[in-house]
Amino acid sequence: MGSEVIAIGTPTPVDWPQNVPVSEREPLSRHTYMGIGGPADYFAVVDDRAALRQMLDLSHERSIRRLVVGEGSNLLVSDQGFRGLVIKNASKSIVDLGGGLIRADSGALMGRLARWSAERGLTGLEFGVGIPGTLGGSVFGNAGCFGTEIKDILQAARVWVSGEVTEFDNSALEFGYRTSRLSKIEGHPVVIDATLRCRPDSGGEAGGRITEFSRMRRGTQPATRSAGSVFRNPVNDYAGRLVEAAGLKGRRRGNAVISRKHANFIVNEGGATAQDVWGLIGDARAAVKEQFNVDLELEIQLIGEGFGDDR
Numbered sequence: 001m002g003s004e005v006i007a008i009g010t011p012t013p014v015d016w017p018q019n020v021p022v023s024e025r026e027p028l029s030r031h032t033y034m035g036i037g038g039p040a041d042y043f044a045v046v047d048d049r050a051a052l053r054q055m056l057d058l059s060h061e062r063s064i065r066r067l068v069v070g071e072g073s074n075l076l077v078s079d080q081g082f083r084g085l086v087i088k089n090a091s092k093s094i095v096d097l098g099g100g101l102i103r104a105d106s107g108a109l110m111g112r113l114a115r116w117s118a119e120r121g122l123t124g125l126e127f128g129v130g131i132p133g134t135l136g137g138s139v140f141g142n143a144g145c146f147g148t149e150i151k152d153i154l155q156a157a158r159v160w161v162s163g164e165v166t167e168f169d170n171s172a173l174e175f176g177y178r179t180s181r182l183s184k185i186e187g188h189p190v191v192i193d194a195t196l197r198c199r200p201d202s203g204g205e206a207g208g209r210i211t212e213f214s215r216m217r218r219g220t221q222p223a224t225r226s227a228g229s230v231f232r233n234p235v236n237d238y239a240g241r242l243v244e245a246a247g248l249k250g251r252r253r254g255n256a257v258i259s260r261k262h263a264n265f266i267v268n269e270g271g272a273t274a275q276d277v278w279g280l281i282g283d284a285r286a287a288v289k290e291q292f293n294v295d296l297e298l299e300i301q302l303i304g305e306g307f308g309d310d311r
Contacts, residue, residue, distance in 0.1 A: 020044050020051050027311040028081060031088060032072035034227045035268050036277065038051050038081025038304070040067075045088045049105055049192055053160065055087050056190060060163045067303060070107055070134030070188050074141070078304025079274045090134060093193075096120060100198045101155065106136025106191040110143070113196075118206035124153050124196035130217045130227060136191035140182050141176045146213050151175035152295040162187035164269055178232055178299055179209060221287075222259040226269040231264055231283060231296040239296055240264035246287035253279040278307055 022044045028037030042064075046052040049307050052068075059066040065084025069075065089107035094116050096102055102122070104113055110128035113135060117125045130145035131138055138150045140156050156169045159182065171233040174181035182189045232241035243249070243263035253256045256276035259265040285296050 003152075012062065013043075014058070016042075016044070017054060017058070018044060020055060020153050022085075025085070026088075028072075028077045028086065031069060031086075032075050032077055032227070033225060034072075034076065034272075034277070035078030035225045035271060036274050037075075038079050040082045040084070040086040042085040044085065045090055047109075048091050052087070052089055053165070054191075055085070056160050057163055059085055064226065070137050071132060073131075073215055074103065074137065074300050075132040076227055076274055076277055076302050076307075078302075078306045080305055082195075082304050089134065090193070091193075092106050097195070100200065101195055102198060103193055103195045104135050105193045106139070107132060109133070110135060111136055114155065114210055117198050118201065118210055118278045121204075122202050123206040123209075124148075124306045126178050126206055127195065129210050129213050136196055139173070139191045139194055139229070140180060140189075141178050143178070146216070149175070153196050153198065155195045155197050156267050156296040158191035158192045159189045160192055161185060161189045165192060220262060222265050223260045224259070224268045224269060226259070226265045227277075229264045229299050230266055231237075231284070232299045234294050234296070237294070238264070242288045242292055242294060242296070243284045244289050246284070248284055248287055251280060251283055253277075253283075256271075256280055258284065274304075274306065 021252060022042050024042055025039040026043035027039050029035050030247040044055055046055055067082055068087045068089055070089050083204040094102060094104045094108055095155050101297040102117060110131040110133060114125045114128035127144065127146045127148040131143050139154065142150050149243060151170065154170050156167050158165055158167050233239050243258065248258050249263045250260050254272055254276035256268045256272035257267050257268050257269055258280055288294050288296050
């Protein structure tokens with residue numbers, strides 16, 4: 001949802017709006033799938049688009065370092081935490097616009113979108129059950145699985161950039177493999193909502209596909225805490241295959257382990273630190289480079305300090 005590596009800085013005292021509760025020193029381990037992360041100086045939960053826009057505008061006007069998160073499913077947060085404001089986006093409204101179009105807030109979970117559309121006789125979003133995150137983050141990183149990506153169903157997205165909201169159509173977002181134009185825009189853009197194109201599910205088959213995709217995900221991915229796929233797949237290959245072939249399945253540092261079920265996942269078996277995970281990332285990169293001369297690129301996002309210069 002526009003998450004990015006942001007340097008540690010000095011927190012800025014602010015009179016926060018009364019309608020958005022803001023806490024201090026909130027452990028980010030409570031808000032990431034991996035269960036890892038030190039405290040944020042300030043932490044706010046926004047429940048609708050208006051509150052999201054309000055907090056984005058305020059942070060921009062006051063030059064407060066900002067990080068917007070959804071479910072925290074693809075983040076590795078530093079053990080030192082985040083010096084600034086973390087906004088948890090829980091804006092989840094979904095509206096049927098008719099004609100196969102739906103508009104959803106960026107905080108809507110992809111799994112909920114899949115089931116919501118199927119219940120209304122629409123198909124096209126079933127792949128969302130395999131994405132443990134929100135629509136906003138999925139648009140930002142062109143998330144996908146089971147042969148479908150966000151770019152295949154997105155009509156347009158409204159994006160906040162430096163105090164202004166602009167609508168981008170599909171082509172303007174310049175989608176690529178696990179990326180979009182939003183990763184290149186200055187001002188830390190944040191998706192506000194998006195319009196998605198579905199099709200009539202005349203055969204009523206969407207529900208069956210959701211069940212099958214859910215079964216496939218459970219069968220191939222670890223259920224233990226993780227941040228999802230650690231590395232992007234190299235061209236014509238799979239990162240998990242390379243890490244496994246390098247003999248690193250089950251490699252451990254502290255309580256972080258390269259999953260024995262899928263080698264492109266690092267799991268937290270309880271009490272793992274960001275440094276444990278970062279060490280395993282380095283182990284995997286070094287072994288795959290040495291044995292196969294392939295440079296593995298990160299798919300997860302690193303938040304905060306302590307990860308060195310080679311991110």
